[in-house]
Amino acid sequence: MNRAALRAALRDAGIAAAVALLLFAPMVGLRTDVGPAGALILRPRWGLVALLVGLVFCGRLAILAWQTRRKARLAPPKGLPRAGRFLAPALLGFAVLLPVLPFTGRYELDIGILVLTYVMLGWGLNIVVGLAGLLDLGYVAFYAIGAYSYALLAQTFGWSFWVCLPLAGILAAFWGVLLGFPVLRLRGDYLAIVTLGFGEIIRIILLNWATVTGGPNGIGGIPRPSFFGLPFSSDGGPGSFAATFGLEPSPIHRVIFLYYLILGLALLTNWVTIRLRRQPLGRAWEALREDEIAARALGINVTTTKLTAFALGALFGGFAGAFFATRQGFISPESFTFGESAIILAIVVLGGLGSQLGVAIAALVMIGGFELFRDLDEWRMLFFGGAMVVIMILKPRGLVGDRAPTVTLGGRKTAIESSMVGQG
Amino acid sequence: MSALVVSNVTMRFGGLVAVDRVSFAAEPGRITAVIGPNGAGKTTLFNVITGFYRGSAGTIMLGDTALHRLPGHRIALAGVARTFQNIRLFGGMTCLENLLVAQHRALMAASGFGIGAVLGLSRYPAAERRAIERARAWLVATDLLDRADDAAGALPYGAQRRLEIARAMCTTPRLLCLDEPAAGLNPRESTALSALIVAIRDGTAAEAPPCSVLLIEHDMGVVMGISDHVVVLDHGARIAMGPPAAIRADPAVIAAYLGEDEPA
Numbered sequence: 001m002n003r004a005a006l007r008a009a010l011r012d013a014g015i016a017a018a019v020a021l022l023l024f025a026p027m028v029g030l031r032t033d034v035g036p037a038g039a040l041i042l043r044p045r046w047g048l049v050a051l052l053v054g055l056v057f058c059g060r061l062a063i064l065a066w067q068t069r070r071k072a073r074l075a076p077p078k079g080l081p082r083a084g085r086f087l088a089p090a091l092l093g094f095a096v097l098l099p100v101l102p103f104t105g106r107y108e109l110d111i112g113i114l115v116l117t118y119v120m121l122g123w124g125l126n127i128v129v130g131l132a133g134l135l136d137l138g139y140v141a142f143y144a145i146g147a148y149s150y151a152l153l154a155q156t157f158g159w160s161f162w163v164c165l166p167l168a169g170i171l172a173a174f175w176g177v178l179l180g181f182p183v184l185r186l187r188g189d190y191l192a193i194v195t196l197g198f199g200e201i202i203r204i205i206l207l208n209w210a211t212v213t214g215g216p217n218g219i220g221g222i223p224r225p226s227f228f229g230l231p232f233s234s235d236g237g238p239g240s241f242a243a244t245f246g247l248e249p250s251p252i253h254r255v256i257f258l259y260y261l262i263l264g265l266a267l268l269t270n271w272v273t274i275r276l277r278r279q280p281l282g283r284a285w286e287a288l289r290e291d292e293i294a295a296r297a298l299g300i301n302v303t304t305t306k307l308t309a310f311a312l313g314a315l316f317g318g319f320a321g322a323f324f325a326t327r328q329g330f331i332s333p334e335s336f337t338f339g340e341s342a343i344i345l346a347i348v349v350l351g352g353l354g355s356q357l358g359v360a361i362a363a364l365v366m367i368g369g370f371e372l373f374r375d376l377d378e379w380r381m382l383f384f385g386g387a388m389v390v391i392m393i394l395k396p397r398g399l400v401g402d403r404a405p406t407v408t409l410g411g412r413k414t415a416i417e418s419s420m421v422g423q424g
Numbered sequence: 425m426s427a428l429v430v431s432n433v434t435m436r437f438g439g440l441v442a443v444d445r446v447s448f449a450a451e452p453g454r455i456t457a458v459i460g461p462n463g464a465g466k467t468t469l470f471n472v473i474t475g476f477y478r479g480s481a482g483t484i485m486l487g488d489t490a491l492h493r494l495p496g497h498r499i500a501l502a503g504v505a506r507t508f509q510n511i512r513l514f515g516g517m518t519c520l521e522n523l524l525v526a527q528h529r530a531l532m533a534a535s536g537f538g539i540g541a542v543l544g545l546s547r548y549p550a551a552e553r554r555a556i557e558r559a560r561a562w563l564v565a566t567d568l569l570d571r572a573d574d575a576a577g578a579l580p581y582g583a584q585r586r587l588e589i590a591r592a593m594c595t596t597p598r599l600l601c602l603d604e605p606a607a608g609l610n611p612r613e614s615t616a617l618s619a620l621i622v623a624i625r626d627g628t629a630a631e632a633p634p635c636s637v638l639l640i641e642h643d644m645g646v647v648m649g650i651s652d653h654v655v656v657l658d659h660g661a662r663i664a665m666g667p668p669a670a671i672r673a674d675p676a677v678i679a680a681y682l683g684e685d686e687p688a
Contacts, residue, residue, distance in 0.1 A: 279548075280524070280531035283517075287525040290514035297474065297508075298526045298595055299500030405518045407552075409560065409572040420577040421516030 005068065013060040020056040024049050088357050091364075095263055099256045109255045111371050113262055113327065117320055118367045120266035122347040122359040124316030127273055129345065130354035131282060132309035133289025133422065134184070135192040138199025139344055141179075142172040142314040144206060144336035146321025151219045151331055152212070161225045165322045172318025173311040180310040184303055187292075199341055206333040218332025225326045227257055258327050265323060269316045270356055276312075278406045285309050286354075290422040343367075350391060352398030354421070361399055397421075427452040427636040428473070428599055433482035433492075435468050435660075442468040444660040445482070450599065450653070455625050455637040457647045457668075460657035461680055466640045467509060469657070470603055473638070474506045475499035486599060501529060503598035507588045507605060509640075515577025519568055519587055522576050523559035524552075526594035531555055561630035562590040566620065582613045586620070593624065599636045600624060606643040614643060618650050648672065656680065 029049040035041035098104055098112050121143065128136045149168040153159055159167075183194045206213045213219065226232065226241075232254040233240040241257075242249035276282040284305045287295040296302050325331050347366055351358030366384070373380040395401065401418030428450040435443040443465045450456040458466050472479040475496045484491040489502045514522050524531065534551030563569045566586040571579060576587060585605055592600055602621070606614045620629065627634035641647045647654065647668070654671045656664040658680040664671055671677055 279535050280528050281535070283521060283525050284528050284532075286517060286521075287514050287528075290516055291512050293476075294508070294512035294514065295525070296496045297476075297500055297506050297512075298528060298591070299497050300525070300528050301497045403516055405521060405573060407520060407524065407556070408518070409520055409556070409563075409569075414573065416516055416518070416575040420575045422514075 009061060009064045009068075012064060013057045016060040017053050017057040020053045021049070024052050028052060087361075091357075091360060099259055106252060106255060109252075109259050111368060113255070113259050114371070115364055115367045116259070116262040116266050117324060118344065118347060119360050119363040120262065120269050120320045120323075121317060121344045122351065122363050123266065123269045123273060123356060124313050124320065125344050125348050126351075126354065126356070126359050127276075127285075127316070128309055128313035129348050130352075130359075131273075131277065131289065132285040132306060133353075134306060134309065135188065136195045136310075136313070137192050137338075137341055137345065138195035138197070138202075139313070139317055140336050140338070140341040141199040141202040142176060142317030143321040143324070143340065144202055144333075145172045145175050145314075146318030147325040147331045147336070148206065148213060148219070148321075149318065150322035150325040151222045154223045154326075155219065155221070158223075160229070161223070161322075161326055162228075165319060168322035169315045169318040172321065173315040176311045176314025177307055180307045181303075184306045184310065196338070196341075199336075199338060203333050203336050203338075206336070214332075216332065216334075218330060218334075219325075220330045222325050222329050222331070224254065224329060225257065225261065232257065258323075262323055262327075265319055269319075272312075273356065281305070281308060283406060346388070350388065350398055352395075352400040352402075352418070354403060355398065355400035358398055358400030427454075427486065428456075428638065429483075429485045430469075430473065431483050431485075433469065433472055433484060434480045435465075435472050435477060436480045442660050443472065443479075443657075446655075446657065446660075446662050447482075448655045448662065448665055450636055450638050452598075452636050453625060453634050454652040455621065455639060455650055456653045456655065457639045457641060457651035458655045458657060459641065459644075459647055459671075463659075464657040464680075465660040466657055467603060468660075470506070470601060470638075470640055474504055474601055500595055500597075503596075504601060505592035505595045505597035505599070506601040507585075507592050507603055509603040509607065511581075511584045511588055513576040513584055513588060513591070515575065517576060518573050519563065519576055519579070520556070520559055520572045522587060522591050523562060523594045524555055526591045527555045527558065529595075558630070559590075559594060561632075562593055565623070565630040566590045567616075582609055585609065585613075585617070589620065589624075593630070593632060593635070596632070597635060599638060601638045603640050604642060605639070606641055606646045614646055618646050622650055 029045055031043045031045055032040050033043050095112075095116070099109060121139070125136065125139045128134050128139070146168040149171040150164045153164045153167055154161070179195075179198050183191060186194060207216055209215070210217075224232065230239065230241040230244050232242075232251075233249070237243060240249070241247075241253055247253070273282075277286075284295065284300050287298075287300065288302065288305060292302060295305075324335070328335075343366065347362045348359055350366065351360070351362030370380065370384065373383060376383065391399070397418035401421070402415035403418070403421045404415050430449070431447045432445045433443055433447070434441065434445055446465075446469060448456070458469065460466050468477065471477045473484055473491065475491065475494060475498075479492055482492070486502055486504060491499055491502060491504065494502060514525060517525070531548075531551055535548040560569070560572070563572050566589065568579075568583060568587055568590065571583065576584065579587060585608075589600075589602065589605065605621070606617055609617060621637055621639070623629035624632070624635050625637050639647070639651065651668050654664075654666065654668050655662060656671060656674070656677050663676045663680060664674045666674070
């Protein structure tokens with residue numbers, strides 16, 4: 001705080017103290033008591049008055065100091081995006097190098113896979129919620145469809161992972177279109193309710209259609225992924241991954257492969273989203289989020305544009321589901337409850353609608369942090385609830401709420417403040 | 425041949441007849457103004473023409489195209505662009521982005537409906553350069569070039585009005601429909617707006633071809649100054665039609681605006 005501001009603050013506090021003195025001198029400073037002779041006597045309490053006035057003075061100073069600090073903190077709103085220029089490549093480098101870092105064991109890799117799964121789901125949902133502004137509370141349904149599609153296709157036909165993965169994604173996208181077609185004329189809360197219902201319907205179908213899905217018993221023995229045809233067998237026999245590359249057979253090989261697989265899938269999601277955002281399709285999504293009526297008046301077909309967002313989000317959800325199935329080897333309806341949808345949506349909202357970096361950080365904090373505090377047992381729920389409330393108070397539009405323009409005339413890219421950006 | 429022919433258009437909301445058998449024609453290369461007291465049905469008529477309401481009866485022809493049969497977004501593709509009485513810009517997007525969204529259809533076709541452009545194998549970059557050039561021309565015409573990379577929501581009110589017109593013109597319309605473009609503007613801004621609308625009609629703005637204009641306006645200075653043809657509505661019905669000078673002298677119009685003398 002500079003000298004002039006300090007002087008102003010001191011004067012302000014002094015005025016407050018003077019007002020306090022004026023009030024407290026007659027009310028607190030002079031007290032009437034019954035004297036020994038039975039008459040009223042005046043008993044002055046100047047010490048107490050001095051204490052109160054001092055408290056007011058210090059309290060006023062503290063409030064002023066807090067206000068100026070708060071103003072200073074709110075003034076430059078682009079702190080994180082500017083840091084993002086270095087943060088995003090740093091995070092990516094860390095993600096790529098994680099399996100070869102010295103301290104990385106099986107446990108760290110498993111957490112990495114889990115976090116990256118949620119990063120991918122968050123990025124997939126970000127297309128629907130963040131860009132197109134369609135609130136989807138049943139995203140986990142597409143995750144489930146992808147997982148069950150993969151499991152059933154791989155088990156029934158014995159197809160390899162690389163054949164089943166696109167099929168699982170396409171099936172999920174197909175159901176996204178099928179759901180989207182009737183409901184996308186709804187907006188806001190109504191759309192949210194219908195998607196919530198859809199998520200539950202899918203889960204209940206999986207639970208009750210026992211002849212196909214195995215009901216509550218789920219599907220076990222899902223084929224594990226192979227390294228482009230070379231299985232990760234533990235005995236290291238001929239034709240296995242370890243034997244082909246002359247390595248000591250180890251179960252960590254498969255984990256590392258799975259890690260890079262989900263990293264690749266997540267980066268594919270990110271790449272497609274970033275590219276589409278700079279295309280007319282991506283701009284049309286954002287235009288729909290900002291003002292649907294104006295978008296229609298400009299000749300944008302609202303229904304098909306929304307459908308593409310819905311289908312693309314579902315496609316990536318389906319990919320993530322197929323990965324989940326092959327990683328776990330066992331799936332059941334338990335894994336696809338509404339809670340999962342809520343966590344994915346929380347990641348997107350916490351990270352900042354439409355921000356790729358924000359979603360990645362939020363997934364890392366939510367899922368990774370949740371694992372980190374495992375020793376705290378039930379207390380971690382309390383801790384995370386509190387942390388989310390704090391973030392929502394300090395950054396109501398998410399960690400990275402600003403929007404970067406997709407194209408510029410002058411070449412200078414100034415972020416658009418979050419308060420301007422619509423939320424669908 | 426007329427640019428826009430509206431015949432016997434009626435719009436009922438339940439028992440209320442907001443627009444009652446209105447017919448008029450907007451000639452190509454002319455500015456046609458629709459005026460009338462508050463609640464006369466001007467904006468309702470506008471919403472029927474631009475497809476936001478489906479008329480209860482009547483036909484609307486733009487050249488050979490029957491607008492009243494088309495779904496909302498197809499009307500814009502047929503060549504009708506509009507602005508809104510309460511400005512509807514994409515506030516979180518920059519001015520340039522707003523103008524590029526307006527060229528969605530052409531860009532979308534060039535990008536191979538999204539797939540080709542993602543894979544990077546299409547003629548999309550050239551199409552985008554052309555689109556940006558057109559957007560720049562309109563930013564110059566509306567005096568917004570220095571705000572091109574600013575969020576549309578951060579512009580002052582008058583600039584937002586101009587940007588909305590630029591955005592509508594970026595769809596390369598044959599007919600531009602303006603819903604009270606001068607509302608809330610100061611006299612100097614109104615004069616500049618009049619000049620812009622005339623330039624759009626004559627095809628001297630941003631190297632665009634001449635464009636017919638349909639105008640709803642309360643500011644009589646603007647209406648009488650630039651209109652070639654005026655249609656007057658009252659209580660949903662057309663009460664007068666003609667050149668501005670004739671309208672100004674029309675007793676029915678004066679009665680609608682100022683009230684009639686009580687019969688003695």
